[in-house]
Amino acid sequence: MNLAYQEGQDMKAFLTENKDQFEHELLQEAVNVREKIEEIQLIGNINLIDNAHRLVTYVVEQKEADLIEFSKQEGVAWAKYKLTLTFKLEWVQAIRRTLWKFLQFYSHLRDNSSDDTDDFFVLEKKINDFIDKFLNSFFLSYSTYKDKLIESQSKLVENLSVPLIPVTTAMCVLPLIGTIDESRMKTIEEKVLMEIGEQRIQTLILDLSGIAEMEEVVVDHLMKVIEGVSIMGSEPIITGVRPEVVRKMIDLGINLEKKAETKGSLQQALSDFFITSSTEK
Structure with a gap:
């Protein structure tokens, strides 16, 4: 070289x-x-x-x-x-x-x-x-x-798994879709309670129509989330509970109606909300 x-x-x-x-x-x-x-x-x-x-x-x-x-x-x-x-x-x-x-x-x-x-x-x-x-x-x-x-x-991913959708300044919808395990439920709890405090959400609709099955521990955690929503001063409304989930709650001795107002579908809950709001005006 x-x-x-x-x-x-x-x-x-x-x-x-x-x-x-x-x-x-x-x-x-x-x-x-x-x-x-x-x-x-x-x-x-x-x-x-x-x-x-x-x-x-x-x-x-x-x-x-x-x-x-x-x-x-x-x-x-x-x-x-x-x-x-x-x-x-x-x-x-x-x-x-x-x-x-x-x-x-x-x-x-x-x-x-x-x-x-x-x-x-x-x-x-x-x-x-x-x-x-x-x-x-x-x-x-x-x-x-x-x-x-x-x-x-x-x-x-956490934010996408807890898609809080504002309907009005006082009301939000949380559609839950897919598999819900204990880890995701904890994420949902943290996100929901934090958003209620920050956005001063008065009514929270949890739509469960996208969930076909829940494990016992997840159902129990869901009840705690609903209680937490109430304690934060927000009114929880549950919509779209599928028969499989209802049977699981019955087997566990859970009376969902004592925890939150229930509606057959998200559409019904939104319709009732706006009808009530217009009547009050």
Whole structure:
């Protein structure tokens, strides 16, 4: 390999002058990643080649603050665009191997024949420590972003699972659909009681027409939710209770009418509400 070297040239200048050869050797090392370079560029606007040179510069110049900040940016980008961590690890390790190869060339070109073992181990520790710091910070940033994303998605799912629909400023409808387990019922309880307090809901219609079956523990929790609604000063109205659920309540000895007003359907409850409201006016 024909490498350019000028007498007294420092390591950074040597790597900069032989940039093209460094890239060629790096791509030979990163066998799997080199086929994905253009794809990664298109997906996340991430230029792996430029970023490799940037990482090498921070490592060689021992710029720790810049290296950590860069690693955080990279971690967020790879997490945001769901890029494969295996490629990132292979790429950084290829950069490590290539950098050491060029450091060896640099040493030979300087005719450094003193074979100072202590100097070598000092350099080895500096270079590898910095690359390891980059990887550690990258993975921490990646994981943190992923955790925040999962948390925000969980909150979104929770909000979608408790779709409180305002009908008037004083009345809301909560249509419950699908499978209701104890965990979801707890979410419903927290969301309903919080919204009643914040929005000052006076009437809450819980429509159960979308639920065909409830476990005993869920039925019991539902009764507690209804009691909580009443305690908060809101009038609970239950609509659309299906025969299967009614039988379950009968078997459990629950008298729903003592807990809340019941209506056959949501349409009936809304109709009765607006008729009552217009009569009162």
